[in-house]
Structures are given as structure tokens and as C-alpha cells.
Amino acid sequence: MTTGSFKKYPTPVFGGPETGTMFDAFIRKQPDGRLRMDVSWRPRESFAVTFSDDGIHWSEPVITLGPNQASGWEQIVNRNCVLPDPAGDGWLMWYTGQVWEGGHGKSWIGIARSDDGIRFERFRENPVLVPEADFEKESVMNPFVMFENGKFKMWYAAGETYEPNVICYAESDDGINWIKYSENPIFRSNPEKEYEQERIGACDVLKEDDGGYLMFYIGYRDIHTACVCAARSKDGITGWERVPENPLVMPTPDAWDAESCYKPTVVQADDGTYRLWYNGRRGGAEFIGYAEGRIAPGK
Numbered sequence: 001m002t003t004g005s006f007k008k009y010p011t012p013v014f015g016g017p018e019t020g021t022m023f024d025a026f027i028r029k030q031p032d033g034r035l036r037m038d039v040s041w042r043p044r045e046s047f048a049v050t051f052s053d054d055g056i057h058w059s060e061p062v063i064t065l066g067p068n069q070a071s072g073w074e075q076i077v078n079r080n081c082v083l084p085d086p087a088g089d090g091w092l093m094w095y096t097g098q099v100w101e102g103g104h105g106k107s108w109i110g111i112a113r114s115d116d117g118i119r120f121e122r123f124r125e126n127p128v129l130v131p132e133a134d135f136e137k138e139s140v141m142n143p144f145v146m147f148e149n150g151k152f153k154m155w156y157a158a159g160e161t162y163e164p165n166v167i168c169y170a171e172s173d174d175g176i177n178w179i180k181y182s183e184n185p186i187f188r189s190n191p192e193k194e195y196e197q198e199r200i201g202a203c204d205v206l207k208e209d210d211g212g213y214l215m216f217y218i219g220y221r222d223i224h225t226a227c228v229c230a231a232r233s234k235d236g237i238t239g240w241e242r243v244p245e246n247p248l249v250m251p252t253p254d255a256w257d258a259e260s261c262y263k264p265t266v267v268q269a270d271d272g273t274y275r276l277w278y279n280g281r282r283g284g285a286e287f288i289g290y291a292e293g294r295i296a297p298g299k
Contacts, residue, residue: 004227004250004261006276006293012256013277014039014050014058015287022048023279023286024079024142024202024263027055035267036117037277038064038093039288040078047080047095049118055267055275055290065093065112065120073097073108073127079142079202079263082117086147091117092175094143094154097127098161105161107131107139111176128176131158135166135185142202142263145175153236154178155215157202158185163223165189165199167215169237187217187231187240195219195227195247202263205236212298215240216264216276219247226260227251228278228291232298241298249278249291257289258282 015022020043027037035052041061048061068074074097082093093112098105108127112120131140136158144155152172159165166185170178189200196219203217213236219229228249231240249261257280267275273292280289 003252004247004291005245006228006248006274006291008249008252008257009056009290010255011289012280012287013056013290017285019043019061021284021286022061022288025265025277025279025288026081026144026204027265027267027277028083029267036082037288038080038082040080042078042286045076045078047077047093047120049082055277062118064114064118065095065122068097068122071097071125073099073106074110075099077110081143081145083145083147085113090115091120092123092145093120094128094145094175096141096143098141100161105139107141107161109140109143109156124176129154129156129170129178129180132180133158133184135159136168137165139164140168144202144204146205146207148207152178155186155203155205155236157200159199163199163220163226164201167200167203167217181237183238186237187215189219190242193219193242193246195221195250196229198222200229201226204265206266206268208232208298210298212236214243214295214298216248216266218262218264224259225251226262228261228264228276230295243295243298245293245295248293248295249276251280256280256282256285256287261289262286 157164201218
């Protein structure tokens with residue numbers, strides 16, 4: 001099944017009526033060869049983890065971190081990113097904390113840590129990243145973090161809480177104290193591209209063999225209709241160029257993802273194929289889907 005340049009698996013690979021909405025997954029290959037998925041579980045307002053040998057069949061989800069009603073900024077938690085702690089054993093999680101009041105939401109980014117990768121505890125009482133600039137509006141969210149050359153690098157979405165508007169960048173020595181890039185946002189929507197004319201959203205970034213960066217992101221035709229796209233940058237910050245294969249994954253009419261294909265997370269296979277998971281939506285139902293395809297090398 002192909003809608004967009006990538007070939008889609010015909011049904012969701014994770015989530016269903018028995019779980020309720022599963023969305024905004026983050027997937028990486030583990031040292032033992034298994035795939036680890038950290039995912040937002042909407043009915044539980046919490047994060048869960050699940051594992052797979054093939055990327056299609058996943059284990060039963062286990063809650064890793066729930067909301068903290070007393071904090072004042074994370075009545076709901078969602079949209080996380082989990083990495084091995086580069087300082088030693090254990091795992092680090094960056095996540096979105098949200099508060100909704102009267103239909104209006106605000107979002108911040110927090111940090112948690114785990115010894116076993118399953119049971120996480122908050123590392124700081126307060127957020128580690130908050131909205132400050134005018135274009136960040138009321139929300140910073142969807143953190144994606146990479147540890148490279150002794151630094152933590154974060155790409156994050158900012159703007160409105162219902163769906164963000166732009167992608168920004170920050171760096172940190174310790175994963176806690178962040179310095180935002182002075183020329184943020186680093187990536188905006190292109191109104192000439194119908195499939196992303198409204199705004200762009202959450203991303204996943206891979207390092208390429210030539211040292212450049214390949215970013216997979218959400219493109220919004222309108223606030224309710226989304227697809228998956230990609231762009232390249234030599235330094236991961238400036239000079240982003242959209243790949244000619246865009247859009248990669250689009251809604252399939254009358255299917256389970258007929259209205260939107262959101263938040264990509266990507267692992268590159270040994271043969272160069274990009275294995276891509278996303279959350280698809282039809283009505284109020286939202287589950288994790290799978291697609292795969294190739295993107296020609298950059299110039």
C-alpha cells in the first residue's frame with residue numbers, strides 16, 4: 001500500500017480498541033538487536049515502553065512514567081524521547097508536560113532518569129525548557145535529543161499546543177541546562193507545498209554517512225490533515241533542503257489513517273532502507289503504523 005513515496009503496512013502495528021490511542025512513538029534499535037518503542041498512551045496520560053524483534057509485532061506495553069498533578073506543569077505527559085545515559089549505566093528521558101485549562105493548553109519539556117529503562121523518576125522538579133520567544137507562543141514540546149561530540153543536541157517543536165508551528169534547536173552540556181539557538185526557529189513550513197502549507201511539527205533526526213543530518217517531520221496541509229516529510233542539513237541547524245521524495249507518508253482514503261499521519265520515528269536498515277513508524281488517525285482513533293522506503297543520497 002503506497003500513499004506517498006514510502007510503502008505502508010496496511011494495518012496498525014501497535015495499538016487498537018483494547019489500548020485506546022497510542023501516539024508519538026520514539027523507536028531505536030537496542031544493543032541486543034531488539035527495537036524499543038517509547039510511546040504516549042493517551043487513556044493513561046502516561047508513557048509506555050514495548051519491544052519488538054521485527055518492528056511489526058510488539059510486546060505488551062508497560063507504563064514508564066505517569067503525570068504529576070502536583071507540579072503545576074505536567075497534569076498530562078506525552079511526546080517523549082529516551083536515550084542511554086552517556087555518563088554511564090541508565091537511561092534519560094526528555095518529555096512534554098502539559099496543562100489544559102478551558103480548552104487552552106500550555107507545554108514545557110522535562111527530564112527523567114531510569115536505572116533499568118523501565119521505571120523512570122523525575123530528575124528535576126521544574127521544566128528544563130520553557131517557551132520564551134514570541135514564536136514559541138505557549139508551548140515547547142516533542143523533544144528529540146541526540147548525544148554527539150560530548151554535547152546533547154535537542155530539536156523541538158514550538159508554538160501552539162494543539163499542534164505546534166515550527167522546529168527549533170538547543171544544546172546542552174548536561175542535558176538539563178539548555179542554550180537555545182539564537183536564530184531559532186531553524187525550520188518553518190513552506191506555503192508553496194500544499195501538504196505542509198499550514199505548519200510543521202515534531203521531528204526525528206538521523207545522522208548520515210556523510211556527516212549531515214536527515215530530519216523526518218510532520219507537514220500539515222491544515223490543522224486536521226498531516227503527512228510525513230523529510231529534509232536535509234549539513235550541520236543539523238541551517239540550510240535545510242526538503243528531499244524530492246516528499247511527501248513520504250500520506251493518509252490513505254477510507255483506511256485507519258485516513259485523516260492524518262503524524263510524528264515519524266525512523267531506523268535505517270542495513271540495506272539503506274528507512275523503516276518509519278508514525279501515528280495515524282481516523283476520527284478519534286489513533287494508533288501506530290509502519291512504512292518503509294528509500295531516500296536518494298544528498299548532493
